[in-house]
Structure formats: structure tokens, C-alpha cells
Amino acid sequence: MWFFNDEERELQKMCKDFAINELAPVATEHDENETFNIDAFKKMGELGLLGITADPEYGGSGLGATAATIVMDEFGYACASSTLSYLAHTILCVNNIEANASPEQKAKYLPKLISGEHIGAMAMTEADFGSDAIGIQTRAKRDGDNYIINGNKMWITNAERADVIYTYTRTGDEKKNLSTFIIEKDTPGYSFGRPLHKLGMRASPTGELVFENAKVPKANLVGKEGDSVYHMMKNLDIERITIAGISVGIARACLDNCLKYANERHQFGKPLGNFQMIQKMIAEMATDIEMMKHFIYSVCKDYDNGNRGKVVAAEVKLGIPKMVTKICLDAIQIHGGMGYSRELPLERMLRDNKLNEIGAGTNEVMVMIIARQLLKEAMPQ
Numbered sequence: 001m002w003f004f005n006d007e008e009r010e011l012q013k014m015c016k017d018f019a020i021n022e023l024a025p026v027a028t029e030h031d032e033n034e035t036f037n038i039d040a041f042k043k044m045g046e047l048g049l050l051g052i053t054a055d056p057e058y059g060g061s062g063l064g065a066t067a068a069t070i071v072m073d074e075f076g077y078a079c080a081s082s083t084l085s086y087l088a089h090t091i092l093c094v095n096n097i098e099a100n101a102s103p104e105q106k107a108k109y110l111p112k113l114i115s116g117e118h119i120g121a122m123a124m125t126e127a128d129f130g131s132d133a134i135g136i137q138t139r140a141k142r143d144g145d146n147y148i149i150n151g152n153k154m155w156i157t158n159a160e161r162a163d164v165i166y167t168y169t170r171t172g173d174e175k176k177n178l179s180t181f182i183i184e185k186d187t188p189g190y191s192f193g194r195p196l197h198k199l200g201m202r203a204s205p206t207g208e209l210v211f212e213n214a215k216v217p218k219a220n221l222v223g224k225e226g227d228s229v230y231h232m233m234k235n236l237d238i239e240r241i242t243i244a245g246i247s248v249g250i251a252r253a254c255l256d257n258c259l260k261y262a263n264e265r266h267q268f269g270k271p272l273g274n275f276q277m278i279q280k281m282i283a284e285m286a287t288d289i290e291m292m293k294h295f296i297y298s299v300c301k302d303y304d305n306g307n308r309g310k311v312v313a314a315e316v317k318l319g320i321p322k323m324v325t326k327i328c329l330d331a332i333q334i335h336g337g338m339g340y341s342r343e344l345p346l347e348r349m350l351r352d353n354k355l356n357e358i359g360a361g362t363n364e365v366m367v368m369i370i371a372r373q374l375l376k377e378a379m380p381q
């Protein structure tokens with residue numbers, strides 16, 4: 001993008017090289033086997049990418065939403081599911097600790113998360129509370145110097161691998177009385193429940209977490225008891241922008257595959273690219289990608305300049321993954337039978353992208369956020 005600074009251009013180049021050399025060659029294998037690319041994760045730590053938004057004092061890069069989205073976009077081009085795990089670690093776990101934890105908690109947890117020695121996760125969703133996240137029922141009760149936590153979490157990215165889980169709980173009966181704890185994997189009473197098998201994002205482990213009288217020191221409470229709704233809502237904006245960044249990468253990969261195939265594949269004695277209906281799909285794909293890039297990166301720049309908006313983050317999240325699902329379908333169409341086959345990565349890209357219409361808030365929840373606010377603002381005084 002013309003408005004990237006030199007540091008952002010360098011980051012983009014580094015991530016592009018890493019994605020092509022480390023993620024793309026094994027993306028299909030990890031998807032088929034539902035395995036996590038731990039080697040790539042460790043190398044991301046060596047490259048300083050695992051604390052992209054964290055303070056350099058703790059080993060982070062001290063960068064913002066633009067840099068984080070560049071990483072998602074470049075990695076998403078090669079392997080969206082490894083990128084989702086990266087997002088859960090850096091944006092859902094590390095960025096939340098960076099933004100909300102005490103200096104002591106940051107000093108204890110961030111260095112190992114940022115070096116890649118530890119893997120992070122964030123646990124908000126429960127089996128009966130997904131879109132209605134504020135209704136969660138996992139309970140934390142104070143018991144002397146500890147809290148006792150009971151409940152289950154569902155759909156948690158990196159669950160079975162996670163050493164540190166940024167976990168939302170209920171600490172009172174009032175709807176908004178939620179509190180966050182940093183949970184370590186060997187906490188007594190905490191365990192990994194079961195892995196969840198999915199349509200896409202299969203190189204990103206997803207699972208259930210179980211808390212049965214889990215004993216957590218009160219030192220692991222983040223901020224004050226009962227004040228977590230604010231943390232939760234604040235981080236959702238960057239989560240929504242960066243997850244849409246993965247979709248931008250998927251869309252670019254679809255277009256590149258289509259351009260190559262439309263030149264190589266001949267029917268009726270001509271390359272596919274000569275047929276106007278194929279040209280229309282390619283031209284619309286390229287136009288949508290340009291619009292998405294300008295939209296997402298200008299929202300990122302605004303975010304980094306302190307001009308943050310819940311509605312615009314929801315618009316990025318609603319608009320981009322939905323457009324990219326259409327792009328994935330058109331890319332499959334352009335490739336005909338080959339597009340439908342598992343020999344090419346296009347069907348994987350479609351399966352992976354669909355998650356981005358669900359995770360971090362569904363399309364319908366984004367519609368609610370955007371429409372409610374606009375209607376409120378337009379209400380006659």
C-alpha cells in the first residue's frame with residue numbers, strides 16, 4: 001500500500017518470504033492431518049512476530065494493527081489455519097495481556113509467550129453462550145488467596161496446545177459482572193476437554209476446556225474483579241480487523257491461482273482467459289481485493305492513530321470475509337473440476353475462509369452492531 005512506512009514494507013517482505021517458504025509447502029499436509037505447524041510457530045518467535053503489538057520491554061515489537069494485519073494477510077495467503085492460531089496467540093492472548101494485565105503479570109507471562117516457548121489462547125465462548133458472550137456461566141468464586149473456577153469453554157483456538165489461557169469468567173449474578181484470569185495449563189482442576197474437528201482451519205487446533213474446582217491464585221486476576229466486559233469489548237475491534245486480514249490473504253491467493261490457470265488452461269483452442277465470462281470473474285475479484293486492501297489498511301492506520309471505532313471494525317469484519325467467500329467460489333469455478341479437487345488449495349481456502357464469517361462474532365452479530373449504532377445516531381432528537 002502506498003501509505004505503508006519503510007518498517008511496514010520490510011515486515012511485509014519478511015512475512016511474504018516466510019509464508020512462501022515455511023507455511024505454503026506444508027499447508028495441505030497439516031490441513032489433511034489436522035496437525036499444528038509447531039516448527040513454523042517456533043520460527044515466528046525467532047523472527048519476533050509473536051509479540052507484534054506487545055511492549056519491547058517484554059520482548060514485543062511494539063507495533064499496531066497495521067503491522068498485525070500485514071502479518072495476517074501475508075500468512076493467510078499461504079496457510080489461513082496456521083494464521084488463525086497465530087492470531088489467537090498474538091491478538092487474543094498476548095495483546096489482551098499487554099493491554100489489561102499488571103506489570104507483574106506482564107513480566108511473568110509475556111516473555112515466554114513472545115519467544116514462542118509458550119503458546120497462548122483466549123477462552124470466552126461456552127457451549128450455551130457464543131454470540132451472547134456476556135452471558136457466560138463459568139464461575140469464579142473467591143476463596144482466601146485463590147479463586148475456585150468451575151465451568152467449560154468451547155471452540156477455543158490452540159486449546160490443547162496452550163500453556164497460558166486468558167479466560168473470562170462470571171464473578172457475580174449481575175449480567176456484566178465478568179472477571180478475567182490468566183490460567184496456566186498445569187493449574188489443579190483445569191484440563192483440556194476434547195479436540196473439535198472442523199470443516200476448515202484444520203491446522204489450527206480447536207477444543208473444549210474444563211474447569212472443575214480449578215484453583216487459581218488471586219494474583220492471576222486481571223484488573224479488578226467484575227470489570228472485564230470493558231476489556232472484552234475493547235480487544236474485539238483489533239480481533240475483528242486482523243481476522244479479516246486473513247481473508248484478504250486468501251483472496252489474493254485465489255486471484256493469483258486464477259490468473260495462472262486462465263493463461264495455462266486451454267478449451268475450444270484458446271486459453272480460458274480469452275473468454276469474457278472468465279475475464280469478468282477475474283476482473284471483479286481483482287477489484288474487490290483492491291477495495292478490501294484500501295478499506296482494511298486505512299481502518300488499521302486510523303486504529304493505530306488512536307481513532308478507533310467499534311462500527312468500522314464490525315464493517316471490516318462483515319464486509320471482507322463475506323466478499324472472500326464469493327471470491328473462493330469464483331476461483332473454484334474458474335478452475336472447473338480441478339477447482340473442486342483436493343489437488344489444488346482452492347477448496348481449502350473456501351473452507352478456511354468460512355470460519356471468518358463466524359469466529360470473533362458472526363456476520364449477523366456484525367449486522368446488529370452496525371445497524372443499531374447507525375439507527376441510534378439517526379434517531380430524531
Ligand SMILES: Cc1cc2nc3c(=O)[nH]c(=O)nc-3n(C[C@H](O)[C@H](O)[C@H](O)COP(=O)(O)OP(=O)(O)OC[C@H]3O[C@@H](n4cnc5c(N)ncnc54)[C@H](O)[C@@H]3O)c2cc1C
Pocket residue numbers: 088092121122123124125127128129130131132154155156157158198201206355358359360361362363364365
Ligand atoms: C474454529 C473456531 C475457532 C474459535 N476460536 C475461539 C477462541 O479462540 N476463543 C473463543 O472464546 N471463542 C472462539 N470461537 C467461538 C466463536 O467466537 C463463536 O463460534 C461465535 O462467536 C458464534 O457463537 P456460536 O458458535 O455459539 O453461535 P451462536 O451464537 O449459537 O449463533 C448461531 C447462529 O445464530 C445467529 N445469531 C445468534 N444470535 C443472533 C441474534 N441476536 N440475531 C440474529 N442472529 C443471531 C448467529 O449469527 C449464527 O448464525 C471459535 C469458533 C470456531 C468455529
